[in-house]
Amino acid sequence: MRSISTIVLFMLxxxxxxxxxxxxxxxxxxxxxxxxELFSVPPSTLTSNITTTVSSTSSARLGLNGWNSSAAVKxxxxxxxxxxxxxxxxxxxxAATTTATVTVSLCSACKTETSTSVNTFSRPKIxxxxxxxxxxxxxxxxxxxxxxxxxxxxxxxxxxxxxIGLGGFTRPTIVExxxxxxxxxxxxxGGGADFSIKHNLAWRxxxxxxxxxxxxxxxxxxxxxxxxCRLGG
Numbered sequence: 001m002r003s004i005s006t007i008v009l010f011m012l013x014x015x016x017x018x019x020x021x022x023x024x025x026x027x028x029x030x031x032x033x034x035x036x037e038l039f040s041v042p043p044s045t046l047t048s049n050i051t052t053t054v055s056s057t058s059s060a061r062l063g064l065n066g067w068n069s070s071a072a073v074k075x076x077x078x079x080x081x082x083x084x085x086x087x088x089x090x091x092x093x094x095a096a097t098t099t100a101t102v103t104v105s106l107c108s109a110c111k112t113e114t115s116t117s118v119n120t121f122s123r124p125k126i127x128x129x130x131x132x133x134x135x136x137x138x139x140x141x142x143x144x145x146x147x148x149x150x151x152x153x154x155x156x157x158x159x160x161x162x163x164i165g166l167g168g169f170t171r172p173t174i175v176e177x178x179x180x181x182x183x184x185x186x187x188x189x190g191g192g193a194d195f196s197i198k199h200n201l202a203w204r205x206x207x208x209x210x211x212x213x214x215x216x217x218x219x220x221x222x223x224x225x226x227x228x229c230r231l232g233g
Contacts, residue, residue: 024073024232025071025230026071026080026228026229027070027071027072027228027229027231028068028069028071028072028227028228029068029227030068030069030204030224030225030226031067031068031225032067032086032088032222032225033065033066034063034064034065034066034088034126034220034221034222035062035063035064036061036062036064036088036124036126036217036220037061037216037218038060038061038062038124038216038217039216039217060096060119060121060217061094062094062121062124064088064090064124064126065089065090066086066087066088066089067087068084068085068086068206068222068226069084069085070083070084070085071083072134077136077138078135078136078137078138079135079136080136081131081132082131082132082133082147082149083131084128084130084131084151084188085127085128086127086128086222086224087125087126087127088124088125088126088127088222089125089126090123090124091123092122093120093122093123095118095119095120097116097117098116098117099116116164117161117162118161118164119159119160119161120159120160120161120162121157122157122158122160123158124155124156124157125157126153126155128151128152128186128210129151129152129153130150130152130187131150131151132147132149132150132151133147133148134146142193142194142195142196143193143194143202144191144192144193145191145192145193145194146189146191147190147208148187148188148189149187149188149189150185150186150187150188152184152185152186152214153183153185153210153214154181154182154183155181155182155183155184155212155216158177158179159177159179159180160177160178161175161176161177162175162176163175182214184214185214186210186214187212188210189209190206190208190209191206191208192204192206192207192224193205194228200231201227201228201229201230202227203226203227203228204227204228205225206223206225207223208222208224209221
């Protein structure tokens with residue numbers, strides 16, 4: 001009985017020491033910069049005898065300022081489960097010019113028609129809510145980490161589409177404006193490093209690639225930096 005009590009006491013002491021060395025949770029908050037691709041060029045298509053060739057002379061990318069915060073529950077020294085929130089805003093607008101050429105192969109008398117559209121996105125507001133695993137490697141005062149997160153993204157912006165001319169015909173310019181407010185699937189993967197300031201505080205540098213299906217294109221990048229508070233260590 002005494003030997004069993006000794007073993008139990010030894011295990012409890014080791015668990016206590018492990019709990020002191022490894023924080024139970026981490027909270028991060030700071031500034032974040034997002035570079036978003038607001039519009040992507042649709043692919044060229046072939047439908048029956050009609051070929052539509054699409055090209056673009058510009059891409060609507062816009063830099064947005066915002067914030068990023070996350071909470072990580074540590075399951076052991078190298079593995080955590082992270083819940084991540086971020087928001088990005090801009091008072092500016094970005095435009096992409098796209099040209100579509102339509103050719104009818106079985107109409108010898110028909111002319112090839114070309115239309116040019118300008119898509120302008122104004123005052124975007126984008127929010128992400130994603131979660132998933134984070135893998136880290138404690139290395140002294142520096143702790144590098146990698147993460148893979150999935151969840152959702154909400155986009156709120158105004159899209160104005162201006163269609164200019166068709167073929168060799170003189171036609172009025174068509175302008176359509178619509179408010180875009182959509183929520184869709186989002187995914188992010190990337191990593192960074194935490195640099196210890198003191199026992200329970202660190203400074204984080206982080207970069208992620210994001211992709212989403214919430215009314216925008218799919219290639220985005222975010223860079224975040226701020227304070228990490230370690231709890232329970």
